[in-house]
Amino acid sequence: MSISPAGSATNRSAAPRPRRPPRCFNPARRPRKVDIFKRMFDLSRRAWLTSAAGFALVPRLQAQSTRAQLLGGFRNPPRSAKPHTRWWWPGSAVTPTLLTRDLEEMKRAGLGGFEVTVVWRFYEKGNIDYLSPAWFEAVRHVLREAQRLDLGVALTFAPGWDFGGPWVAPSDRSKVLAVCWEDFTGPFSYEGPLPRFKDAGTPTTGLYAYLTDVEGKPADQDAVVAVIGGRLTVGDALDPDSLVDLTHDFRGEAGRWLMEHGHFRLMAFRLRYTGQQNASQDLDNPRSFVVDHLSREAMERYLAPISEQFGREFKPWLGSTIESIFSDSFEVVPLRDTLLWSNSTLAEFERRKGYDLKPYLPALWFDIGPLTPRVRYDVNEVLHQLALEFCYDPFLEACERLGVKGRMQPHYRFNAEIVAGAGRAHQADTEVTTARYETVADPRKATASGARFAGRSVVSAEAYTFLHRERYRATLEEMKIASDAFLRDGVTQIWNHGWLFTPEPEVAPTRDFFACERIQPWMPWWPHYRHLAEYIARASWLLRQGRFVADVLLYSPQAQVWSERAIFNIEQRVMKYGDVPRLLLTHGYDYDVVNDDLLQNGAEFRDGRVWINGHAYRVVVLAAVHTLPLATCLALERFLDAGGQVVALDVQPIRAAGTQGIHEEAVIDRVARRFHRIDYGWKPNSFSPQEQPYQPLPPLDRGRTALLKWLGEVVEPQFRAPEGVTFQHRQVDGMDLFFVTNLGADAFVGRAGFRVRSGRRAELWDAMTGGTSGGGQAPELELALEPGESVFVLFSGQRQRRTPGARKIRMERELSGPWRLEVAGVRFPRAEFEAAALTPWNEDPALRHFSGEGVYRQSIDVPRRDALLDLGEVGCTAEAFVNGQPLGVRWMRPFRFEVPRRLLRRGRNELEIRVRNTLLAHVQSLESPPGLNEDLRLYYGAARPETERQLTGWKRDLTFSPLPLSGLAGPVLWKVLA
Numbered sequence: 001m002s003i004s005p006a007g008s009a010t011n012r013s014a015a016p017r018p019r020r021p022p023r024c025f026n027p028a029r030r031p032r033k034v035d036i037f038k039r040m041f042d043l044s045r046r047a048w049l050t051s052a053a054g055f056a057l058v059p060r061l062q063a064q065s066t067r068a069q070l071l072g073g074f075r076n077p078p079r080s081a082k083p084h085t086r087w088w089w090p091g092s093a094v095t096p097t098l099l100t101r102d103l104e105e106m107k108r109a110g111l112g113g114f115e116v117t118v119v120w121r122f123y124e125k126g127n128i129d130y131l132s133p134a135w136f137e138a139v140r141h142v143l144r145e146a147q148r149l150d151l152g153v154a155l156t157f158a159p160g161w162d163f164g165g166p167w168v169a170p171s172d173r174s175k176v177l178a179v180c181w182e183d184f185t186g187p188f189s190y191e192g193p194l195p196r197f198k199d200a201g202t203p204t205t206g207l208y209a210y211l212t213d214v215e216g217k218p219a220d221q222d223a224v225v226a227v228i229g230g231r232l233t234v235g236d237a238l239d240p241d242s243l244v245d246l247t248h249d250f251r252g253e254a255g256r257w258l259m260e261h262g263h264f265r266l267m268a269f270r271l272r273y274t275g276q277q278n279a280s281q282d283l284d285n286p287r288s289f290v291v292d293h294l295s296r297e298a299m300e301r302y303l304a305p306i307s308e309q310f311g312r313e314f315k316p317w318l319g320s321t322i323e324s325i326f327s328d329s330f331e332v333v334p335l336r337d338t339l340l341w342s343n344s345t346l347a348e349f350e351r352r353k354g355y356d357l358k359p360y361l362p363a364l365w366f367d368i369g370p371l372t373p374r375v376r377y378d379v380n381e382v383l384h385q386l387a388l389e390f391c392y393d394p395f396l397e398a399c400e401r402l403g404v405k406g407r408m409q410p411h412y413r414f415n416a417e418i419v420a421g422a423g424r425a426h427q428a429d430t431e432v433t434t435a436r437y438e439t440v441a442d443p444r445k446a447t448a449s450g451a452r453f454a455g456r457s458v459v460s461a462e463a464y465t466f467l468h469r470e471r472y473r474a475t476l477e478e479m480k481i482a483s484d485a486f487l488r489d490g491v492t493q494i495w496n497h498g499w500l501f502t503p504e505p506e507v508a509p510t511r512d513f514f515a516c517e518r519i520q521p522w523m524p525w526w527p528h529y530r531h532l533a534e535y536i537a538r539a540s541w542l543l544r545q546g547r548f549v550a551d552v553l554l555y556s557p558q559a560q561v562w563s564e565r566a567i568f569n570i571e572q573r574v575m576k577y578g579d580v581p582r583l584l585l586t587h588g589y590d591y592d593v594v595n596d597d598l599l600q601n602g603a604e605f606r607d608g609r610v611w612i613n614g615h616a617y618r619v620v621v622l623a624a625v626h627t628l629p630l631a632t633c634l635a636l637e638r639f640l641d642a643g644g645q646v647v648a649l650d651v652q653p654i655r656a657a658g659t660q661g662i663h664e665e666a667v668i669d670r671v672a673r674r675f676h677r678i679d680y681g682w683k684p685n686s687f688s689p690q691e692q693p694y695q696p697l698p699p700l701d702r703g704r705t706a707l708l709k710w711l712g713e714v715v716e717p718q719f720r721a722p723e724g725v726t727f728q729h730r731q732v733d734g735m736d737l738f739f740v741t742n743l744g745a746d747a748f749v750g751r752a753g754f755r756v757r758s759g760r761r762a763e764l765w766d767a768m769t770g771g772t773s774g775g776g777q778a779p780e781l782e783l784a785l786e787p788g789e790s791v792f793v794l795f796s797g798q799r800q801r802r803t804p805g806a807r808k809i810r811m812e813r814e815l816s817g818p819w820r821l822e823v824a825g826v827r828f829p830r831a832e833f834e835a836a837a838l839t840p841w842n843e844d845p846a847l848r849h850f851s852g853e854g855v856y857r858q859s860i861d862v863p864r865r866d867a868l869l870d871l872g873e874v875g876c877t878a879e880a881f882v883n884g885q886p887l888g889v890r891w892m893r894p895f896r897f898e899v900p901r902r903l904l905r906r907g908r909n910e911l912e913i914r915v916r917n918t919l920l921a922h923v924q925s926l927e928s929p930p931g932l933n934e935d936l937r938l939y940y941g942a943a944r945p946e947t948e949r950q951l952t953g954w955k956r957d958l959t960f961s962p963l964p965l966s967g968l969a970g971p972v973l974w975k976v977l978a
Helices: 036-075 096-108 133-149 206-210 296-313 345-353 358-364 372-402 418-424 441-453 476-488 526-542 558-564 580-586 596-602 630-641 665-672 702-714 934-940 948-959
Strands: 084-090 113-119 152-156 175-193 224-231 254-273 322-327 405-408 427-430 460-463 493-500 552-555 591-594 604-606 609-612 615-617 619-623 645-649 676-678 725-732 735-742 748-754 761-765 772-777 780-785 790-795 809-814 819-825 828-835 852-861 867-870 873-875 877-882 885-890 896-899 908-916 967-970 973-977
Touching: 036 526, 036 735, 096 133, 113 133, 113 322, 133 152, 133 296, 175 358, 224 358, 254 358, 296 372, 322 372, 345 372, 358 372, 372 405, 372 418, 372 558, 418 427, 418 441, 418 596, 427 441, 441 591, 460 476, 476 526, 476 725, 476 735, 493 526, 526 735, 526 790, 552 580, 580 591, 580 619, 580 702, 596 609, 596 630, 604 630, 630 645, 630 665, 645 702, 676 702, 735 748, 735 780, 772 780, 780 790, 852 967, 885 896, 908 967
Parallel strands: 084 113, 084 493, 113 152, 152 322, 322 405, 405 427, 427 460, 460 493, 552 591, 552 619, 619 645, 645 676
Antiparallel strands: 175 254, 224 254, 604 609, 609 615, 725 735, 735 790, 748 780, 761 772, 761 790, 809 973, 819 828, 819 852, 852 908, 867 896, 867 973, 873 967, 877 885, 877 908
16 A cells, blocks of 8 residues: 555555656657756766865864864873983982882872983992892882883983993993104104103093093003104194105004104004093992993994893883883093094094095194195094994894884084984984073984984973072972973973982982982972973973974084084084074074985975975075085085075085095085075074073174075064064974963063964964963964963864953952961971061071971951952962862962952951972071981991082082072962952
């Protein structure tokens, strides 16, 4: 049965109604004419409109998906994005109970992992020898607990922070090449012994303190590498045409040289052992000697036993709980006026450069004419290659065999060029803390650039070292500003420096590490550290996403430096860029540092850009560079041919580096003439990893104005804001992401410009809270940033509800007192005071040396309306309560709390403010090093005598003045909102 249109039942078996013939077959009608082309057009138009709508929807859906993924990671960052800490083990005087105590505290504070490093002994007893069965058991206990707590672990292949150990054989230890000479007046026939080594005045303090007597009597100590004679011209300069190789004329230590008229110098080049021991180690049994970093065989013999032991002892945790093996900054110390060398260096040089270096060895110390810079470049380049191949590679290969990353600091006192070294490492690590507006081109930015070009998104940093010269002084606000400076320069993993394992419940300055901030429960503000940790985790994760955007490549002048000198002693090998990096950044141009190898072998040139591993740059800047490798010059010519721009500040290159470019000055000149030259007035910058005061850029002069004008004609700035408000720009699946931070001393309220498609909607992501809100539309946004405040700006194109503007203040009143104050702190018993007015602790004789928590209480009668509680000046964290209900924690300016009316009562309300300060105030009260209590003496014995380094660190802490602000200084204001 079926239902008819009228609703009556019909029988399917009934006779069917006759069908009408199709109209086209009706002889009474003509068939309708069909325009097939019009019909095809109608169909294609509908299909096109449908598909166009679909295509338009795809990027929108993709953006929504990307945004959701970004937001998920931002609000729940992984373990690797959380800050980690270096964990010093003095003498490995550890116990399982106290190890677990520290690890659980790390977890509570929001840390993602730690690095175990063994350093000096502080106690007579309780120490555990490095790599002993007891030491391995202590580390296994830590690994089991770290696995339980989901903490990542890093270890080192040595005690202290150098490649070396007690098992390094005498012949595998660090070596140098030294020149020994004697001068003669001819004519003269010299028959006698070769000049002996005379120390050029190697100091005995600082890093030089680790150079000790050579043990084991290696057979090649003082071995003669070459003997060269030559005629002196002016001073120490030598006539290059007079140089003669006398190596085969002197057998053993005796030989003969016949000199003509004039002044001559006989030079013996000898191999010397330095006797360097690992830094931060006791120079007694067992003695840990630094390995020869320029011998692959020595490095492999050094690495084999310890990596095999780690493989056996830590197998269940390798590649999971154990994330990396760490190599600290290179502190390979030569004897004064010598250079790092190895037994095979001469042969390696000839194999790589194609000529015998022996006759030209004097050029490393003395002027031998036009060949001097060319020979120096060749030697430095070969030593750089040996450093990568013979030191980096064996270490990284050992890490790979264990299934972990090799995390390396590629800077300071070694031969490897920093950008190449950073790209070589599995994970590059950097340092230099600046709690101010600054970009550190070397080593910080150069390390991030090298890692970026190698395709690595995680760049770690040893953070807060020398935030201040004085320990115990740093505040969470200062650490946040320093973190932002690292993040801005490309760091995406913060390693606190650091945490000291100690059985002592309270600070003992002479039994503490001398060169780091104390970021652990000793510090009074420690309960609030987790807020900084959460911020760092969110920001670090977000800055790993997508692709870094910049327009400028800052060329590393390494070839020029290599041409100028070969003897560096213990100077930190840092490239100088003057004020160019900060000028660029201040005016909205971010940059990367590029080296010769990348331009020659890792770059493509097309569409007016340099392309390196997916990153594109419009401009290459040469800051006062007069020497270029020929291959780099030809690469820059290809860049120019592709429509790119090269600007040379002050000088154009005139010399080809190395002996291979000896006849190529014409090529250098031809290409350099195409560079845009600006009379800039460039001056090299000073460098120090120590705390430096902020120096604002001077007013723009003619040279700097000319550079900015020229840049503006080439490419639009990425960001526009006053000096101090700075940025990093990334692109994530077509969305622009900006990290904006105010590293200046003043608040910023105003419009900031972004190089983003006009009209694109922006969101503001707050890494402090994980919250998001609408931010307006490109290209300009209204921002309000307090000093040290930061925000992420995501141009997602999606509409978000904007945060309501600040409400007007209806009335304001100062809570002047009286205040009830209760204090308890480090070696300071609980005490109560009544204060008629607020006085900072550092100005109160009774509390001047107090470090701990002070609780301020007051009963207040205020209107039952929404309000703001503004504490004014605070040193250095505050937690507020009204009627027992928490208002939150503030550890950065402004110390301001929102007070909803629902927390208030009619009539009297109880206000409580808990303030915590730093540890420095207490440390300055110590008249002598604190001793160990009786319980600790039973296990650890007496404290070992203080070293000069420990006493020097404590003296700095004691003499700093004036003491930082401590306590609640106010004025405390109650602001009723309209």
